[in-house]
Amino acid sequence: MKFKLKGSLLLVLLMSFTVLASACGDKAGNSNTTDSGAAAGGNSTADTKQERVLTDALGHEVKVPANPQRIIASYLEDHLLTLGVKPVAQWSTGKGSVQYYLQDQLNGIPEISYDLPYEAVMSFTPDLIILSSADMATDDKYEQYSKIAPTYVVGKEKSNNWREELKAVGEVLGKSKEAEEAVQTYDKKAADAKEQLQKAIGTHTAAALWVTGKDIY
Template identity: 60%
Template sequence: MMNSKTKKWGFACASALALMLAGCGNGDVDSSSKDNTKTEQKADQASETRTVTDALGNKVEVPVHPKRVIASYLEDNLVALGITPVSQWSVNDGASVQDYLQDSLKDVPTISYDLPFEAVQSFKPDLIIMDSASMVEGDKYEQYSKIAPTYVIGKEVNNDWRDELLRVGEVFDEKDKAQQVLDDYDAKVKEAKQQIQDKAGDTSAAAVWVTGGKFFIVSQNLSSGDVMYNDLGLKAPSVVKEISAKATSNWNEISLEKLVTLDADHLFVIDSGDDASEKALSKKLWVTIPAVKAGNVHKLPADSSWLYTGAIANTQIVDDVVDALAK
């Protein structure tokens, strides 16, 4: 093909000046060679893989340059590393998403949190990253692996977010970048902790989520509780410690009667804004809570990051606490 094409160009340029002949012929060969080289390089890159071992001991052949990633409920990690997934976690047919990430994910279509096989397949992923072992119970891992290489981040439902970020970084061969994100976060926390100490001293706080007229309190070592108590050094009230000791999730239901005994200096309230919740917050018993009575309630919108966890979510939580206690 190349020889024939070169000959035709030679005949076409025969009556032209020698310089033009040289330019015509050589230009064609060089251009074709470059195009072929680029095509071959792209093909090689697309077929290149790396072997990584996930939390379950599976050796997974992941693409060196994945282009279509599904990592449901791990989007905070992806965005922190500058990676855009092909779909994003949602509930209620896409009605609820991780709002705090929408500056980066607003154009990314949603997928149901339980990752139906047909829905996953429709996105034609070249890599699937699972948050926990519970997401691939039974024969699910085998089924997902038939669609695309599948990597499981952790064995627990609630894995340490720092470890998750580093594991995601490892999958994308971006572990140094992931570590830098962690280092930046730790530096921010150190500064914020000092600001809070200087302004508010040793103070206690709790976070309560009001939705559907019910109250939920954050666990001491999970989600925004981890940020408040373990990172920023705020004191955990006795009620938080009591509920956390037997907690099974990030947020655990608490009665209004129990909230009255909450010995917190400050209360962060994530208000869903529905009618039932507004009624709950207007009850006479609510105003008898010590922090409410003292005027130390800091309301946060339903789309805030306080219900989630990750480098981006936690950074926003740190900012919110500093704004409330150290400004």
């Protein structure tokens, strides 16, 4: 079995527990139940007004276009929305199998298969592609994607830590300040939630499992 937990899912669960704890303690809960995107930043900052060259996790020197408008960042939609950016296509494992908790913000955004078929990617005419892991760029995949649009790989070192992953996406989009502010907002919300939970349930612990077929996330 595989055990995984995406940072945004953890936050959604934390917020759910917060609402439950608030009800148990007969206190007003936080009505904002969104993921880390709750601290969405504003418009593009100054460093997106010109093309920049960044080095990704695989050592590629990527020419990031000025203020990209058509971005594909499969399974990184949480971070895009946190930074006030909507992708041109959203991650999917099949028709209608999307990240449901993001649909209030991604409603109407076309789906693209999680494995990013070249033809599908090309059909969206992206001006920037962001890949979360090196596995998505193996063999000649990176070369194929980079022919379609500038392609940046975040890499395992940062993708295993949602805070670092968010900051990496923020850097690519020229929104490092917004990314830092989002992390600070989350940390404050998490601290407040922890305090509420401790008041409501003391030292009890909880585990949240997402079971799909033979896999547990």
